[in-house]
Each structure stands twice: as C-alpha cells, then as structure tokens.
Amino acid sequence: MKAIIIGCGPMGQAAAIEMLRDKDLEEVSILDVDSSKLEAAKSKLKDERLKTTQMNVEKTEELMKIVSKYDCAIIALPHKLVVKVDETCIDAGVNTVDLAYEPEQLELNGRAEDRGVMLIPGCGVAPGLSNILARYGSYRMSKVDAIKIRVGGIPLNPKPPLDYGLFFSLESVINEYTRPARIIMDGRMMHVPALSGLEIIEVPELGTLECFYTDGLSTLPHTMGNVREMWEKTIRWPGHAEKMMTLRELGFFEKTGVKIGELEVKPVDLTIKMLKEKLKEEEDVIVLIVEVIGYMGDVYVEAKYKLIDYYDRELKVTAMGRTTGYTAALIAKMIMKGKVRGKGVIPPENLLTKEGIEELFKELWNRGIRIDEEVVYKKTSW
Incomplete structure (x- = not known):
C-alpha cells in the first residue's frame, strides 16, 4: 500500500507521522510547492519509506500522473486549492480524504462514482x-x-x-x-x-x-x-x-x-x-x-x-495537527485496508458504521486523544 499527502504544512506532516506508524505501508509521499518544508519533514520524520516531491499542485496533468501511482491521497491544502486537486485525484482513480470542506465538493459525486472512488470532504477535527x-x-x-x-x-x-x-x-x-x-x-x-x-x-x-x-x-x-x-x-x-x-x-x-x-x-x-x-x-x-x-x-x-x-x-x-492529521490518516488507512467501501462523495458522518466509529475512537485513544462521553436520560411527561 502506498499513500500520498498533498500539502506539507503542520496538518500534512501530522498525517505523515500517523501513516508511517503503519508497517504495512510501503511508501508515504508528501508533495508541496515549498522545498524547505519538504526538507524539514524528511529531517523530522527520518523514515526511508518517506518520499517527497516538490511541485505546484496547479499543474494538473503532472499532478495526475504522480497521484495515480498511489492507493489513497490525503489533501492538506488551503481551501482555495482543494476542489481542483480533489478533481485531479478523482480523475486519477484514487480514493481521497480531504481535510477541508467546500460546497463545490458535493458536485463531484457523479464524477467519483463514475471512477469508482471515494472523496471524503471535510475530514479533519472540525469538520470531520x-x-x-x-x-x-x-x-x-x-x-x-x-x-x-x-x-x-x-x-x-x-x-x-x-x-x-x-x-x-x-x-x-x-x-x-x-x-x-x-x-x-x-x-x-x-x-x-x-x-x-x-x-x-x-x-x-x-x-x-x-x-x-x-x-x-x-x-x-x-x-x-x-x-x-x-x-x-x-x-x-x-x-x-x-x-x-x-x-x-x-x-x-x-x-x-x-x-x-x-x-x-x-x-x-x-x-x-x-x-x-x-x-x-x-x-x-x-x-x-x-x-x-x-x-x-x-x-x-x-x-x-x-x-x-x-x-x-x-x-x-500541535494539538490541531494531532486531532486533524491523525484523524484523516486513520480514516485513509481504513479505506486502504478495505474496512470502508463505497464510491462517490461521502461525508465523514456517513462513512463509518457505529463499530467503525468506535474503532476510530480506540485508535485515537491509543495516541492519547481521548473523547469523553456523558449521556443523560430523563423521562418526559408525554
């Protein structure tokens, strides 16, 4: 299994940390326009499976050729770039998890269904x-x-x-x-x-x-x-x-x-x-x-x-990186391992079964991210 992370900011690097925890992954690639960020990521993560590519994501044809080599893409980019990159990943036939949400992503549903892949929009901490x-x-x-x-x-x-x-x-x-x-x-x-x-x-x-x-x-x-x-x-x-x-x-x-x-x-x-x-x-x-x-x-x-x-x-x-990047990466790994199946644009709240959600919570707990639940029941008068 091979995954690509598009965007090497704090969220993208956090997603890379989580992806590299999985020994089943042969390669994790990070793509960004800023070579200094990529060098910093390589220096920080120190894993031979980590590859980097310096390029502008707006070069659509070049991006599609690169992305098509991977099993899943995680998008960690500014909002203004995400819809076009989502389109490119879909056209490349790659399941995609995007940290950002833009209304235009919903219009890509038919496109993703035709290619037989999933786009999970707004899949970080909030939304996500x-x-x-x-x-x-x-x-x-x-x-x-x-x-x-x-x-x-x-x-x-x-x-x-x-x-x-x-x-x-x-x-x-x-x-x-x-x-x-x-x-x-x-x-x-x-x-x-x-x-x-x-x-x-x-x-x-x-x-x-x-x-x-x-x-x-x-x-x-x-x-x-x-x-x-x-x-x-x-x-x-x-x-x-x-x-x-x-x-x-x-x-x-x-x-x-x-x-x-x-x-x-x-x-x-x-x-x-x-x-x-x-x-x-x-x-x-x-x-x-x-x-x-x-x-x-x-x-x-x-x-x-x-x-x-x-x-x-x-x-x-950062806490923002942990809760956003780790969540996206854990869901990407569930997709890559066939624990989640589907096609089209699938919101995160519709992606997982109750058992799947509990598995996600357990994995977050193992990384020190704790979700406390309190449920109150009150009998009403009707």
Whole structure:
C-alpha cells in the first residue's frame, strides 16, 4: 500500500507521522510547492519509506500522473486549492480524504462514482470528527432534536493583543470570520453573521472561554438537517471576537483592492502578511464539545462528547495537527485496508458504521486523544 499527502504544512506532516506508524505501508509521499518544508519533514520524520516531491499542485496533468501511482491521497491544502486537486485525484482513480470542506465538493459525486472512488470532504477535527461525533450521538436516540458544536484551537499560553497563534492557514481563519454562518433554528436554515452569537463558556481544564458562530457545519445540514436546532461555534480566549470584528468592520479583511499611491493592495493580503509576522507557531490546545439532544421514545436524551488535546512536546506536533492529521490518516488507512467501501462523495458522518466509529475512537485513544462521553436520560411527561 502506498499513500500520498498533498500539502506539507503542520496538518500534512501530522498525517505523515500517523501513516508511517503503519508497517504495512510501503511508501508515504508528501508533495508541496515549498522545498524547505519538504526538507524539514524528511529531517523530522527520518523514515526511508518517506518520499517527497516538490511541485505546484496547479499543474494538473503532472499532478495526475504522480497521484495515480498511489492507493489513497490525503489533501492538506488551503481551501482555495482543494476542489481542483480533489478533481485531479478523482480523475486519477484514487480514493481521497480531504481535510477541508467546500460546497463545490458535493458536485463531484457523479464524477467519483463514475471512477469508482471515494472523496471524503471535510475530514479533519472540525469538520470531520465533529460530524462523526454528531452521528455517533444520534445512535443514542430515535429522534435527534438538536446538534450543538463548539470547537477551537487556541494557544496554551495566550499572549496579547490577539491571544491567538499560527495553527493553520490564516486565509482559512479569515474566511471563518467573514463568511456568513449557516445555522438551523426552529427547523429553518438561516444565515447569520460570522462572529455573532457570542457566548461565554466554562471549561474546567482551561477556565473561561468564549465562542461564536462560524460556518463549520460542512455537510451536516445535508445529512442530519431534519432537526429543530443545529450550529457550530468557534472557541477562543475571551475578547478575541471583539478584536476580529473591529478589524473586519474597518475593512482589513476585504478582498477588493485599494489604491495606495500607484500601488493597488488587497487589504486582506496585507492583514495576512502582518499577522504572519506577528503571530507564532506555538504550543496549543484544542477543545471540541459536541452535544446531541433528542428523544428515545418518550425519554429525553442528551449525549455530550468532549475532547481536549494538547501540543505534543516529544514529537513537536500541535494539538490541531494531532486531532486533524491523525484523524484523516486513520480514516485513509481504513479505506486502504478495505474496512470502508463505497464510491462517490461521502461525508465523514456517513462513512463509518457505529463499530467503525468506535474503532476510530480506540485508535485515537491509543495516541492519547481521548473523547469523553456523558449521556443523560430523563423521562418526559408525554
């Protein structure tokens, strides 16, 4: 078995670490445009089965020739690149697990079916593990009434002014803060502004945090949308949302160019450049809390799942990388070993059986990623 990882950022490298744990894999290849990242990965991972290729993924024909040699592809790229790369992997006849979700991926279903391969979109921690937990919670009840997801990667030791760090693509972060969020309220789909719905929560392990609406439900409205309420909120240290809202309202996230003398600059490009210079890759913690609420007959059921994971100092892997990259790689290995079969675009919440989900949880547990479950049953009056 041979696998290729497209993208050599923190998530791609974490996926490579997980793939290389499996002695059945003959080769794990990482492909990226940045040769320095590839050299760093080779130096860090030190495994003769690891191969690297330096190239631009937008060279479609060349990419297809490379990808076609592998049994499975993991895509760990910025959102703006993923749909075209997904198309290329499908056309190459390769099962594909993508960390990112974009609505256009759903349009590739017929293409993937025709090629007899799977595309698993949004298959990281959130979206991804959050969706899988929503599905797992639904097995505790006959009718789901609400799905509430709170999730975020934050610095373990926050520093002003933003109390944030470089954990994944800043382009993706800014998209989260600007794109209207899809939520379901009173059984009706609606769009609300990102950063709205601010809520203060207490997490005993970390203290006081805040969370706010972002568009992170990915495929859940399509697969589990027959509910009264469904939403995702992003977790941050208190005060972060107000600062981001200020930057947004002042136009720092705008993609339309503005003239400065003879030079035209997109404010968002300048903002990303400045943030990359000021923010650092540092030790992080990720918090994922999923609540699934419903009924089993006349019994009210609330299933709550909590995952808190920390930076791995030994392997120097972020919590975001562990929960995202390891999850994607474990699912990719299940596909390669024939434990998961299918074709077309398959959301992560529809991919695994209950037993398959429990196998995934067990593998994550073996890597120190613990998911705690609490289920409450209450007899109703009707």
